[in-house]
Amino acid sequence: MDAAREGPPGERLVAVTGATGFLGRRLVRTLAEQGWTVRILARRDVTDPSWTGLEPQLVIGDLANAAALAMLCDGAEVVVHVAGLIKARDRAAFDRANVEGARQVAKAAKAAGARLVLVSSLAAREPQLSDYAASKRGGEDAAREFFGDSLTIVRPPAIYGPGDVETLRLFKMASESAILPVLDPKSRTTWIHVDDASARIADVVKTPRPGLLSLSDDRPEGYGWVELMETASKAVGASPRLVRIPPGAIKALAVLSKWASFVTGKDTILTPGKARELLHADWGLSSNDPIPDFPALRYPLREGFAQSVRWYRSEGWLKDKKSRE
Numbered sequence: 001m002d003a004a005r006e007g008p009p010g011e012r013l014v015a016v017t018g019a020t021g022f023l024g025r026r027l028v029r030t031l032a033e034q035g036w037t038v039r040i041l042a043r044r045d046v047t048d049p050s051w052t053g054l055e056p057q058l059v060i061g062d063l064a065n066a067a068a069l070a071m072l073c074d075g076a077e078v079v080v081h082v083a084g085l086i087k088a089r090d091r092a093a094f095d096r097a098n099v100e101g102a103r104q105v106a107k108a109a110k111a112a113g114a115r116l117v118l119v120s121s122l123a124a125r126e127p128q129l130s131d132y133a134a135s136k137r138g139g140e141d142a143a144r145e146f147f148g149d150s151l152t153i154v155r156p157p158a159i160y161g162p163g164d165v166e167t168l169r170l171f172k173m174a175s176e177s178a179i180l181p182v183l184d185p186k187s188r189t190t191w192i193h194v195d196d197a198s199a200r201i202a203d204v205v206k207t208p209r210p211g212l213l214s215l216s217d218d219r220p221e222g223y224g225w226v227e228l229m230e231t232a233s234k235a236v237g238a239s240p241r242l243v244r245i246p247p248g249a250i251k252a253l254a255v256l257s258k259w260a261s262f263v264t265g266k267d268t269i270l271t272p273g274k275a276r277e278l279l280h281a282d283w284g285l286s287s288n289d290p291i292p293d294f295p296a297l298r299y300p301l302r303e304g305f306a307q308s309v310r311w312y313r314s315e316g317w318l319k320d321k322k323s324r325e
Contacts, residue, residue, distance in 0.1 A: 015076040018083030030198040063101035073112035081105045082119045087269040094135035102139030106146040122157045130273025156215040161194030162311035175236040181245040188222030188284040193299035222284030235305035
């Protein structure tokens with residue numbers, strides 16, 4: 001992979017943070033396939049099977065390295081800030097990554113004269129729920145300090161697809177367990193396939209759309225837990241029994257998970273804050289969550305789950321039903 005360099009005259013350069021993460025990996029490929037020269041920030045030289053045939057430029061460093069961020073943004077037409085933490089020990093750790101990181105990227109992008117696309121989270125809509133949600137809202141506010149109304153903020157919902165280890169757990173449960181938990185049947189959650197998320201982010205890279213934009217698949221109103229679990233079960237070819245889990249059980253499990261994190265020193269994604277996110281009644285989109293005229297979706301939920309399961313099985317991440325019998 002080439003180190004950061006000046007491109008030829010007329011070259012359109014986009015800089016990406018978080019390029020080695022689940023969404024970032026796919027976004028790098030999408031942008032490159034659309035003709036952009038892509039420059040990424042990473043702590044070390046990286047290779048990725050999904051980048052076969054691509055040669056993204058590389059800047060070694062992290063979000064706390066002002067010199068690396070300046071090099072990343074130098075000459076870029078657009079900077080896409082994807083990097084961030086989804087699990088951390090406490091609010092301070094979240095803020096260091098998600099608030100201060102966004103602030104430093106925005107500062108460097110502004111100094112370089114680049115446009116900024118900040119990839120936030122739908123959780124930022126409800127910052128009171130968790131340290132994660134508050135830190136994502138804080139990152140939006142920090143970036144606005146530099147860009148004001150010219151900032152583009154993209155709020156994705158739950159993102160799934162090939163390579164995602166979080167949704168893999170759902171498919172493993174559906175495939176291997178006799179029961180699947182469901183929460184309040186009135187609750188709604190919104191989802192999007194990683195290919196569709198990356199295509200829509202690439203669309204706002206190509207065409208400036210300042211403001212707050214929300215992502216979803218073809219069901220912006222979201223899915224109930226029963227439909228979600230039934231769709232996952234069909235994708236793996238199983239028929240587990242769905243069992244309603246009371247909110248108190250989720251909260252208790254989150255407390256136990258948090259204590260286990262302190263004991264082991266390993267961060268956990270299931271915290272009391274995450275439990276409040278899970279138990280929040282409405283993660284659907286409304287008129288308050290503007291959805292612009294994006295490119296057509298490739299994957300409704302049923303097709304997206306099925307495609308993901310095929311990938312997991314082809315890579316050996318998920319056993320098929322026949323191999324378990």
